[in-house]
Amino acid sequence: MRSNHTMTLRASISTKLGGYDYFAVGGAVFIALLFAFVFIKGGYLLTVMQLAMIYGVFCVGLNFFMGYTGQASFGQNAFAAIGGYGTAILCVEYGFEPMLALLASMAISGVASVTVGYPTLRLRGHYLAMATFALGLITYDLSVQWTSLTQGYMGYAGIPPLGIGAFTIEDERAKLVCLMVILVIGLWISGRLRNSRFGRALRAISATEHGAAALGIRVSYYKLAAFVIAALYASAAGSLFAHTVGFISPEVFGLQMVVVTFTMLYVGGIGTVLGPAIGAVVASLLPQIARSTGRFQDIAYALVLLLLLIYVPKGLSALAGIGRPRPAKQATGS
Amino acid sequence: MALLAVRNLTKRFDGLTANSDINLDIPEGSLFAVIGPNGAGKTTFFNMVSGFLAPTAGTIEFAGEDITHLRQDKIAAKGLVRTFQLVQLFKGMTVAENVEVGFHLATEGGVGAALMRLSWFRRQEADVHAKARELLVFVGLAGQAEQDAELLPYGQQRLLEVARALAAKPRLLLLDEPAAGLNAHETDALAAVIQDLNRQGTTVLLIEHDMALVTRIAQRIAVLDFGCKITEGTPDEIKRHPDVIAAYLGTEEAANA
Numbered sequence: 001m002r003s004n005h006t007m008t009l010r011a012s013i014s015t016k017l018g019g020y021d022y023f024a025v026g027g028a029v030f031i032a033l034l035f036a037f038v039f040i041k042g043g044y045l046l047t048v049m050q051l052a053m054i055y056g057v058f059c060v061g062l063n064f065f066m067g068y069t070g071q072a073s074f075g076q077n078a079f080a081a082i083g084g085y086g087t088a089i090l091c092v093e094y095g096f097e098p099m100l101a102l103l104a105s106m107a108i109s110g111v112a113s114v115t116v117g118y119p120t121l122r123l124r125g126h127y128l129a130m131a132t133f134a135l136g137l138i139t140y141d142l143s144v145q146w147t148s149l150t151q152g153y154m155g156y157a158g159i160p161p162l163g164i165g166a167f168t169i170e171d172e173r174a175k176l177v178c179l180m181v182i183l184v185i186g187l188w189i190s191g192r193l194r195n196s197r198f199g200r201a202l203r204a205i206s207a208t209e210h211g212a213a214a215l216g217i218r219v220s221y222y223k224l225a226a227f228v229i230a231a232l233y234a235s236a237a238g239s240l241f242a243h244t245v246g247f248i249s250p251e252v253f254g255l256q257m258v259v260v261t262f263t264m265l266y267v268g269g270i271g272t273v274l275g276p277a278i279g280a281v282v283a284s285l286l287p288q289i290a291r292s293t294g295r296f297q298d299i300a301y302a303l304v305l306l307l308l309l310i311y312v313p314k315g316l317s318a319l320a321g322i323g324r325p326r327p328a329k330q331a332t333g334s
Numbered sequence: 335m336a337l338l339a340v341r342n343l344t345k346r347f348d349g350l351t352a353n354s355d356i357n358l359d360i361p362e363g364s365l366f367a368v369i370g371p372n373g374a375g376k377t378t379f380f381n382m383v384s385g386f387l388a389p390t391a392g393t394i395e396f397a398g399e400d401i402t403h404l405r406q407d408k409i410a411a412k413g414l415v416r417t418f419q420l421v422q423l424f425k426g427m428t429v430a431e432n433v434e435v436g437f438h439l440a441t442e443g444g445v446g447a448a449l450m451r452l453s454w455f456r457r458q459e460a461d462v463h464a465k466a467r468e469l470l471v472f473v474g475l476a477g478q479a480e481q482d483a484e485l486l487p488y489g490q491q492r493l494l495e496v497a498r499a500l501a502a503k504p505r506l507l508l509l510d511e512p513a514a515g516l517n518a519h520e521t522d523a524l525a526a527v528i529q530d531l532n533r534q535g536t537t538v539l540l541i542e543h544d545m546a547l548v549t550r551i552a553q554r555i556a557v558l559d560f561g562c563k564i565t566e567g568t569p570d571e572i573k574r575h576p577d578v579i580a581a582y583l584g585t586e587e588a589a590n591a
Contacts, residue, residue: 189449196448196459197441204424204435211422214384215502216410216439225445271426 034281035180039173045288046172052284053179054240058257059264059276060186061233067271068194069226070206071121072128074258075135078116079109079231081143081253083238088156088248089149098162102239106232113231114224121223136258143250155249162243175244182240183277186233191273193229202226206271267308269315278316335398337362337506337537338383338414343392345378345561352378354561356392360506360539365532367540367548369572370558371581376541377419379558380510383539384416385409397505411439413505417495419514419541423483430479432494433466436501466501473497473527489520496527506537513544525551545582549573557581 038045062076086105090096096104120131143150150156161168162178169175193199201222204212209219242248260283268279283305290300312318336359345353353375360366370376381387383394385406394402396414404412424432441462447455470476473493478486486494492512499507509528513521521544529551532538542548548555549569556566559581565572572578 192451193445193448196443196455197438197462198444198448200427200431200435201438203427203431207424207426208422210386210406210418211424212435213406214386214410214416214418214422215436215498216407216415217435218405218407229445 046176048284048288050176050179050244052281053183054237056183056277056280057186058234058237059261059280060190061230062261063276065226065230068202069223073132074129075132076230076234077136077253077257078139079234080238081139082109083235084242084248084253085150087239087242088159091160092158098160098243105239106235109231109235110228113228117224117227140250140254157247159242159246187277194273269317272317275315275317336360337397339395341393344390346390352561356563358556362537365538365553367542367552367555369542369548369555374558375561376558380508380541384508415499415502415504416508417499417510419510421491421495423491425484427483429481429483429494430466432483433469433497433501434462436498437462439502469497469500489516509540511541511543513547521547
């Protein structure tokens with residue numbers, strides 16, 4: 001047994017570098033280089049990364065409901081629409097401070113998600129997926145048809161950028177930094193909640209609702225809580241889009257958003273803390289890289305996605321496990 | 335006074351009567367078993383007692399309180415905790431985390447507490463962490479604490495489910511065929527754990543198919559057949575009871591037919 005012990009010890013030394021393991025260091029360096037490149041290059045890439053950060057916020061939220069709790073929602077874009085339109089209307093029509101409008105929209109989304117979630121979350125599996133899908137479609141139709149409120153297909157323009165009082169963030173690079181900070185805060189909250197009594201209850205439900213209920217976990221309450229958290233993140237993402245781009249229309253929060261965010265969630269690693277953010281960045285950059293293949297860009301993009309799903313089915317964040325020593329297996333008996 | 339008092343409990347599925355007019359008293363501190371051949375209605379009985387199935391008629395009283403129509407988690411909160419015949423592990427979580435979930439009822443704090451991590455919450459989390467490992471030592475899984483729960487061999491998955499249920503501090507622990515699919519060695523380990531915790535004061539109600547295990551550890555046994563309770567008594571009485579022998583081995587007439 002001694003040889004076994006020394007082996008694991010050596011393995012753990014070889015992947016550590018001053019207390020950090022190679023993967024974490026490598027990942028951090030890669031991200032730093034990527035952002036440095038984007039900052040120096042500027043231009044269109046800045047916009048791509050800004051949107052990646054916004055989608056990241058959305059996905060981190062969706063991960064609460066779909067990843068941690070294991071429930072399907074095809075309609076979280078509805079709350080992004082509430083966030084986007086809420087912030088647009090409050091700022092443009094009523095002259096709200098952007099930050100205040102963002103928070104007010106989140107409050108509206110919170111109330112809406114409780115109202116919608118309470119009856120809907122009695123459904124399970126495919127039925128829940130269908131019901132949430134309908135929610136997204138209804139919101140889309142509302143944003144198109146209710147022209148007195150949303151201006152229909154014309155959309156809302158002239159939404160002010162984020163800022164506090166006279167200080168507004170106009171510079172594209174500064175906007176990206178601001179969005180990064182917000183995403184990191186979102187990730188921090190996600191990690192903190194995942195590894196707590198609350199997060200354990202969610203993850204227990206995703207594995208088996210019966211098992212969770214038998215230990216006294218109020219399943220319906222925790223599902224609703226995860227749904228509301230996802231809605232709050234989605235709403236914040238919708239508002240951030242409005243403030244960053246300055247313009248919204250129904251298409252922004254349409255079916256496309258559902259497809260894109262699902263891709264991000266699965267590419268990055270559903271149910272992990274960092275996965276949604278990694279997925280958002282990768283799935284945003286991929287089409288830009290695929291663009292270099294000219295008229296084959298859609299095919300190239302699809303091919304890369306397929307390969308990722310086949311060879312990294314648990315998502316890119318699962319790569320962190322590769323090259324790490326497996327947890328030492330305790331010897332049984334002697 | 336009986337900790338669990340079941341009166342005239344009946345469950346009908348369309349035409350089929352799965353449980354018919356069952357009366358049962360489980361005294362506090364006992365190690366009680368319900369046995370019966372396959373399809374006798376044992377699991378139906380269990381599901382009704384633990385709130386996973388609504389009875390057609392009858393009442394269930396736990397510690398003097400009517401719990402007949404309470405939700406599962408409310409029943410668990412009162413101290414009646416069950417395990418499942420088909421193990422319900424929390425996949426994607428480690429062995430230790432599975433047990434930590436078991437402390438849900440014994441702890442508090444939601445989103446706000448998890449975000450702020452005030453000292454009481456940090457202490458509570460540390461406490462849960464430590465106690466989960468104590469329970470794993472108790473059932474003999476201490477060495478596998480950081481392993482993925484779903485990678486455990488079947489016998490150890492059952493022990494893990496017991497450890498998890500114990501974390502919820504049950505007054506009455508319901509074990510649904512805990513020895514199903516276990517080998518002799520694993521069954522012995524399980525029997526030792528059950529007897530230990532009964533000695534420490536937990537009332538245990540066990541559903542079992544395995545006569546040998548039950549007659550060895552149970553203090554009192556009730557026998558179900560075709561949804562009815564046919565008799566109840568000490569292991570020795572049960573082993574000699576003609577109706578039990580008939581239910582398990584078939585009657586002479588049935589054997590000759």
